[in-house]
Amino acid sequence: MTMLEKADAGVWQDLFTSIIEDADSNVLLLDDEFRVITLNPGFYWIFLETYGIELKRGSSILESMEAVNANLTHEWKERCMTAFSGTPIKVEDVFELDGRKYYWEIHFKSATRPDGTQIISVFSRDITVRKAYQRKLLENEANLRSILNTIEDSLWLVNTNYELIDFNKDFFKKYKLAYGVKLSKGKNILELLPEHMPELREMWRARYESALKGRTGKYFDTYLVDKDWRTFEIKTYPIVENGKVSGLTVYSRDITNQTRAEDLLKRQNEELIKINAELDRFVYSASHDLRAPLMSVKGLLNMIRLDPDQKNVEHYLKLINTSVEKLDHFISDIINYSRNSRMDVMPKEIDFNLLLQESIDSLKYMEGAADVRSIRCINVDVPFYSDYSRLLIIFNNIISNAVRYRDHWKEDSYLKVDITGDAERVVISFSDNGVGIADEYVDKVFKMFFRANADSKGSGLGLYIVKSAVEKLKGTIRVSSKLGEGTSFTIEVPNLRP
Structure with a gap:
């Protein structure tokens, strides 16, 4: 190697060392004998603080570990051997320091030098914060899932391709009862509808398209669910992210009992109107028909008083009796009408x-x-x-x-x-x-x-x-x-x- 080549190699070595030392990740290079070729300060201090091992160039990392943790030595040897076989490996390790857990993501990868020897590059980075965020997201997702499943109404989310993003238990249950289909995320919600109901598919396609264009919708449908016709109030809401519609939320509320109650009230109101009309007519006609025989009796009594011929009294009494019988018959009809209307x-x-x-x-x-x-x-x-x-x-x-x-x-x-x-x-x-x-x-x-x-x-x-x-x-x-x-x-x- 010429002096110039040696000089160039030195420059590249210094540059390489500078890059390693300035890297955000912790970097370690090992030769095929597990000896340290180089490492940056991050890796040096992590090993020193975690295991009390002071890694130096030329020292065997396995021998340094053996004195501290035999199990860790075995794990690292297996990881390096896997990397030497040509298979990169990524693992997560948990370290406890001062009573606090730290999570590290470590990558092992082999490379071949110009002289044919192999080296192992080990990159590690602290993912403790990321793990904390992941746990928080999982907790939030679990809380959201709990909230969704405690809602008594159906709720489902669809993306722009009509694929199910998510749904709650009530929607899952009602859909299975209605169509015998088990829902799963990622499935096209339109394709899950029965093939023999093309009109239903097109109706829902139009509703989804309208919501994906940014318009909210409100609909009333009746479906056969578990052999019972149920009425639902359905609302669609666009999901807007950064000014763009990325999906939609559908909310469905069972209003069968409410609808039936309203229908019953409507029928009762109509019946009440009819009864009131009949009552008005009844009062008017009954008062007239009751008064007519009474006025007849009153007139006949006046005739008896005014007629000097006593022979006509028998005739007048017979007419009075006829009027009284008519009145009695009418009152009997009213009593029968009342009994029939009110008695069970x-x-x-x-x-x-x-x-x-x-x-x-x-x-x-x-x-x-x-x-x-x-x-x-x-x-x-x-x-x-x-x-x-x-x-x-x-x-x-x-x-x-x-x-x-x-x-x-x-x-x-x-x-x-x-x-x-x-x-x-x-x-x-x-x-x-x-x-x-x-x-x-x-x-x-x-x-x-x-x-x-x-x-x-x-x-x-x-x-x-x-x-x-x-x-x-x-x-x-x-x-x-x-x-x-x-x-x-x-x-x-x-x-x-x-």
């Missing part, structure tokens, strides 16, 4: 023979009752349960109508009552050969205070009460009639057995 259904075993006989007996003193022949056919062989008082109201009203609207021109007036039943239901049919109902009035007979004409004898409440009582028993009623031939009512009520 109280099922008991029904004997239809006794029920029908009681109804007929209660009406036997009604004018014209003796002129209507009853035909009975009862075939109920199983125990049948229903509300006795409501059935009696139904029977009384329909039978009294058959008497009241009998055809006086027919020699034989009759009412046929046909009752058949099984374990599930009973069908009751009332058929008479009375005056009948005109076609234009058939659909209106169940309305409150409906009268076909001014000569109608009833209060207009009877059939309205019948229909209301049947509905209270969860049954149905149908009517068919032909003017001049008669009327038929068919009632079907379920068996309310215990």
